[in-house]
Amino acid sequence: MAKRESTFKNMVLVLFIITLITSVTLGYVYEVTKGPIEKAKLTKKLTAIKKVVPEFNNDPDADQFNVQLENGETLEVYPAKMNDSIVGYAVKTFSTKGFSGLVWLMVGFDTQANIIDISVLEHKETPGLGTKMDDESFKAQFRKQNPSTFNLKVVKDGGQVDAITAATISSRAFCDAVEKAYQAVKKGGKQ
Amino acid sequence: MTLKDNFIKGFFKENAVFVLLLGLCPTLATSSSAINGLGMGLATTFVLVMSNIVISLVKNQIPDKVRIPSFIVIIASFVTVVDLVMSGFLPDLHSSLGLFIPLIVVNCIVLGRAEAFASKNNILDSLIDGVSMGLGFAMALTILGSIREILGAGTIFGIDLSIYPTDEKGAPVTMLMFILAPGAFIVLGYLIALINKIRNV
Numbered sequence: 001m002a003k004r005e006s007t008f009k010n011m012v013l014v015l016f017i018i019t020l021i022t023s024v025t026l027g028y029v030y031e032v033t034k035g036p037i038e039k040a041k042l043t044k045k046l047t048a049i050k051k052v053v054p055e056f057n058n059d060p061d062a063d064q065f066n067v068q069l070e071n072g073e074t075l076e077v078y079p080a081k082m083n084d085s086i087v088g089y090a091v092k093t094f095s096t097k098g099f100s101g102l103v104w105l106m107v108g109f110d111t112q113a114n115i116i117d118i119s120v121l122e123h124k125e126t127p128g129l130g131t132k133m134d135d136e137s138f139k140a141q142f143r144k145q146n147p148s149t150f151n152l153k154v155v156k157d158g159g160q161v162d163a164i165t166a167a168t169i170s171s172r173a174f175c176d177a178v179e180k181a182y183q184a185v186k187k188g189g190k191q
Numbered sequence: 192m193t194l195k196d197n198f199i200k201g202f203f204k205e206n207a208v209f210v211l212l213l214g215l216c217p218t219l220a221t222s223s224s225a226i227n228g229l230g231m232g233l234a235t236t237f238v239l240v241m242s243n244i245v246i247s248l249v250k251n252q253i254p255d256k257v258r259i260p261s262f263i264v265i266i267a268s269f270v271t272v273v274d275l276v277m278s279g280f281l282p283d284l285h286s287s288l289g290l291f292i293p294l295i296v297v298n299c300i301v302l303g304r305a306e307a308f309a310s311k312n313n314i315l316d317s318l319i320d321g322v323s324m325g326l327g328f329a330m331a332l333t334i335l336g337s338i339r340e341i342l343g344a345g346t347i348f349g350i351d352l353s354i355y356p357t358d359e360k361g362a363p364v365t366m367l368m369f370i371l372a373p374g375a376f377i378v379l380g381y382l383i384a385l386i387n388k389i390r391n392v
Contacts, residue, residue: 003251003254003255004251004252004253004254005254006254006255006256006257007254010254011254011256011257014252014253014254014257014261015257015260015261015264018249018253018261018264018265019264022264022265022267022268025268025272026268026271026272029271029272029275029276030275033275033276033278033279035279036279036280037275037278037279037282039279040278040279040280040282041282044282122286126371127223127367127370127371128343128344128365128367128370128371129367
């Protein structure tokens with residue numbers, strides 16, 4: 001078959017057909033993958049919630065509510081219920097104070113606002129330094145602490161949190177996010 | 192040129208990373224662990240194979256003056272397919288590769304093979320070319336990722352090798368630098384030197 005000439009009509013026609021075919025294909029692929037993508041996101045969220053609160057039998061995603069903090073930011077709170085009585089709250093929280101980009105955490109509180117556990121959802125901190133925030137050795141010090149008596153600041157800033165070596169900024173961001181989660185639970189926990 | 196020659200050419204003799212030094216940006220950025228390198232390599236292989244097939248099929252229909260935009264549109268749609276499928280079915284890998292999946296669009300290996308090979312050869316040759324170039328790229332990324340993971344984290348494919356001493360908290364003391372950007376350059380430099388030595392013998 002001979003090569004198509006580069007006339008204006010040919011060029012417009014060919015580009016039009018190519019973009020048309022690719023858009024149809026992409027639309028189809030999007031429809032097919034829409035379900036699995038949403039499901040994957042939900043599973044990820046539920047696994048994170050399950051890790052940080054006691055056993056529950058409701059659907060925290062359906063009961064989710066938003067709490068607005070004093071500085072105007074809004075956090076998502078997922079109440080965990082066992083037979084309709086609240087056993088804890090999982091708060092999806094973030095900090096803008098990280099070394100690079102946002103740090104997203106899921107913090108679990110019991111009904112007295114004691115921290116149960118924390119799981120790291122997403123961050124872009126330095127590999128090997130800031131990424132240690134997900135390590136047991138750092139997270140363990142937060143467990144069973146109540147932020148009303150436990151000063152959520154690194155030791156350098158006059159608080160009680162042992163920062164990660166060479167990652168004080170990431171540690172600060174972590175504390176900041178947990179503090180925000182605590183504020184959200186204090187404000188919204190009575191609902 | 193036989194199919195076997197064609198395959199060896201793409202996989203080793205003209206290996207995109209070690210010999211042609213193409214696509215180094217995603218190579219350096221996504222090879223921080225073996226599994227990331229392999230995932231990125233296979234995603235690129237899929238895009239290369241599919242775009243090579245389609246482009247060699249339609250090469251006579253595309254006027255010369257608009258061939259580059261046409262190729263880019265075809266490549267970009269396959270990249271979007273990979274992006275969507277991966278975030279639906281391999282969410283963990285997708286989140287660790289992050290931005291670099293959409294960036295396959297501008298990977299010069301893909302457009303380079305489309306322009307230099309697929310637009311001038313038949314479907315079968317283009318298919319083999321895509322497979323060999325892609326697997327060569329995947330192999331390079333996996334080797335690079337494995338070395339960096341072993342040296343920098345003491346693990347391979349996430350399996351702990353326990354080759355490093357541990358500190359008082361029980362965490363291994365590793366050569367962190369190899370996970371970070373400078374380590375990528377150092378390992379790649381030594382690997383290229385080694386490959387050149389092998390090629391010249």
